[in-house]
Amino acid sequence: MAKQQKPATRAVRMQTPKTAQKEHSTPLFLTSSFTYDSAEDMAAAFATESPEVNIYSRFSNPGVDEFVNKMAALEGAEHGVATGTGMAAIFSTFMTFLSKGDHIISASAVFGSTHTILTKYLPKWGIESSYFDMNQPETIETLVKPATKMLYLETPSNPGLDIIDIEYVAAICKKHSIMLVVDNCFATPAVQQPIQYGADLVIHSATKFIDGQGRVLGGVIVGKKELVHQLYLFIRNTGPSMSPFNAWVLSKSLETLFIRMDRHAASALAIATKLQGHAKISRVKYPFLESHPQYAIAKKQMSNGGGIVTFELKGGVESGRKFLNALEMISMTNNLGDSRTIASHPASTTHSKLSEAERQSVGITPGLIRVSVGLEDVEDILDDLLQALDNS
Ligand SMILES: *Cc1c(COP(=O)(O)O)cnc(C)c1O
Secondary structure, eight states, X not given: OOOOOOHHHHXXXXXXXXXXXXXXXXXXXOOSBOOOSSHHHHHHHHHHOSTTSOOBTTTOOHHHHHHHHHHHHHHTOSEEEEESSHHXXXXXXHHHHOOTTOEXXXXXXXXXXXXXXXXXXXXXXXXXXXXXXXXXXXXXXXXXXXXXXEEEEESSOTTTOOXXXXXXXXXXXXXXXXXXXXXXXXXXXXXXXXXXXXXXXXXXXTTTTXXXXXXXXXXXXXXXXXXXXXXXXXXXXXXXXXXXHHHHHHHHHHTTHHHHHXXXXXXXXXXXXXXXXXXXXXXXXXXXXXXXXXXXXXXXXXXXXXXXEEEEETTHHHHHHHHHHXXXXXXXXXXXXXXXXXXXXXXXXXXXXXXXXXXXXXXXXXXXXXXXXXXXXXXXXXXXXXXXXXXX
């Protein structure tokens, strides 16, 4: 067998077979359906219930498959399936594997809309959830019940940047036959591959670092073949599928994922280091700063610290607003993982639906600023952050 190419090479080189035009770059397969040479071929296609034969772009599409296959390869997974958004990936996972009477254990620090699904929608179908603090993994096992089917977490978490030892959690899940689902959105497979540490399914909002340029929405789930096939059938029949156009954009994005993540992380570490000890900041958090409470775990399971830095302004909510208003270059928006540096204030935006107590419990303090470090020259990013701090 030929030597397996390195992940960064596969991110560039894995491609849909060339058409008769012998194009170098994969074209956009903007078609809703596919044709057959005979009634027998068409009957055979419908009999497969697999994405291997193209029928209709809600079921599969060559461009979507290219994106999914690359993501599976980069995560070290057997298979994958794409969705229109990250939330569609998360919701499809819950709907496919959880039934009435089942129980799910989740980290309390999860993406705002994920928290909303767990607390507001799953109970409507009789699915109960329990929560653990990412900083107290030893409490997880006490939450396990006979009805527990799934354990869900993000590491690093959004926006608290809490980190948990995936291998440790996977061992608990294995012992109790619980499916471990990890949202790997903040790290990307260029930085961390949860399957290597025992995760059963890995989910991404491809909207973030995977696209990396703030253009399209997308989601993807990868994992063991038999699990992904169940997800595939759910998505094929209920319709939260990825658009071929977005898949084309996202597959091109993956070609630059590794160099982008290296640059995001190098700049983020430089900024985090520089901001530590600033007179207006009480605390800086970044996975690869030695002061991070789970620094040792971050070093074990991540190849760099990723592109997100958070800090706490001593002046609380009022300083947070002043800081955002003083920014000149850095964008004020709630997205992340863009080539353009973004600053946000979670307490008044992404996590505003949570109560004050819920925000406190996931580490979202009034003066918390989240910076998604972009690809601009790091000196320009720092200049803008420092002048905004002076004026906040
Ligand atoms: C953005 C995000 C999601 C949701 O993804 P969408 O593409 O916006 O639906 C889920 N998890 C995390 C960690 C995110 O940052």
